[in-house]
Amino acid sequence: GQNIDQPTEMTATEGAIVQINCTYQTSGFNGLFWYQQHAGEAPTFLSYNVLDGLEEKGRFSSFLSRSKGYSYLLLKELQMKDSASYLCAVRDWDSNYQLIWGAGTKLIIKP
Amino acid sequence: EAGVAQSPRYKIIEKRQSVAFWCNPISGHATLYWYQQILGQGPKLLIQFQNNGVVDDSQLPKDRFSAERLKGVDSTLKIQPAKLEDSAVYLCASSSRTEPYEQYFGPGTRLTVT
Numbered sequence: 312g313q314n315i316d317q318p319t320e321m322t323a324t325e326g327a328i329v330q331i332n333c334t335y336q337t338s339g340f341n342g343l344f345w346y347q348q349h350a351g352e353a354p355t356f357l358s359y360n361v362l363d364g365l366e367e368k369g370r371f372s373s374f375l376s377r378s379k380g381y382s383y384l385l386l387k388e389l390q391m392k393d394s395a396s397y398l399c400a401v402r403d404w405d406s407n408y409q410l411i412w413g414a415g416t417k418l419i420i421k422p
Numbered sequence: 423e424a425g426v427a428q429s430p431r432y433k434i435i436e437k438r439q440s441v442a443f444w445c446n447p448i449s450g451h452a453t454l455y456w457y458q459q460i461l462g463q464g465p466k467l468l469i470q471f472q473n474n475g476v477v478d479d480s481q482l483p484k485d486r487f488s489a490e491r492l493k494g495v496d497s498t499l500k501i502q503p504a505k506l507e508d509s510a511v512y513l514c515a516s517s518s519r520t521e522p523y524e525q526y527f528g529p530g531t532r533l534t535v536t
Contacts, residue, residue, distance in 0.1 A: 342522055344522070344524065352529065353513060353527035353528060353530050354465070354527050355527070356524040356526070400464070406478075407470065407477055407478045408523075409467055410525065412464030412465050413464050414463050415462075415464055
C-alpha cells in the first residue's frame with residue numbers, strides 16, 4: 312500500500328539546525344515534495360527531489376534516497392518564522408500522478 | 423502573477439444545510455484540485471480536474487459532495503447536506519505548467535458544521 316511517515320512534532324532552538332525525516336512506501340514513485348504550512352494558512356512549495364541526492368535552496372536543503380524510501384528536509388540557521396508544519400508528499404504515477412501526503416511535522420522554534 | 427483565489431474564507435453552517443465553495447486557479451493552469459484538510463492531518467484529495475474534465479474523484483463522497491469546473495477555469499465544490507464530520511479546511515490548488523508541476527494552494531475555506 313501507500314504510506315508516508317513523518318514525526319508528529321519536533322522542537323529546535325533559534326539559530327540551530329534541524330532535520331525532518333520522511334519515509335514512504337508507494338508503488339509508483341515519481342518525485343517527492345516538501346511543503347511548509349503555517350498555522351491557519353495554505354501549504355507553500357519548498358522543494359522537489361526526483362533523483363537521489365541533496366538539493367540545496369538557501370537555508371533549506373532536501374535529500375532523497377529512492378532505494379531506502381527516505382527523504383529529509385534540513386533547515387539551517389533557524390528563525391522564529393520557521394515555526395510551521397512541514398509536509399512531505401510523494402507523487403505516485405500509479406495513482407494518476409497524484410500527491411500522497413504525510414500528516415506533517417509540526418516544528419516549534421524556541422528562542 | 424495572481425495566486426489561487428478562494429471564497430469564502432470562513433463558513434459556519436448547521437448540519438443538513440448546504441454550502442458551496444468557489445475557486446479561481448492561477449491563469450493558464452489546466453489542472454485544479456480540491457482537498458479536504460482536517461486539523462493535524464495532511465490534505466486529502468477530493469477531486470482533480472484537467473481543464474473541465476474529471477481525472478480522479480475516487481475519494482469524493484458523491485452522495486453529498488459535488489464539484490464542477492465549467493469552461494476549464496473556475497470551480498465550485500458543494501456539500502449537500504453537510505455532516506458534522508465535514509468540518510475541515512477545504513483547499514483548492516492548481517498545478518504549474520512546467521516540471522515539477524508543483525501545486526499552488528489558495529488560502530482555503532474553513533468550514534464549521536454545528
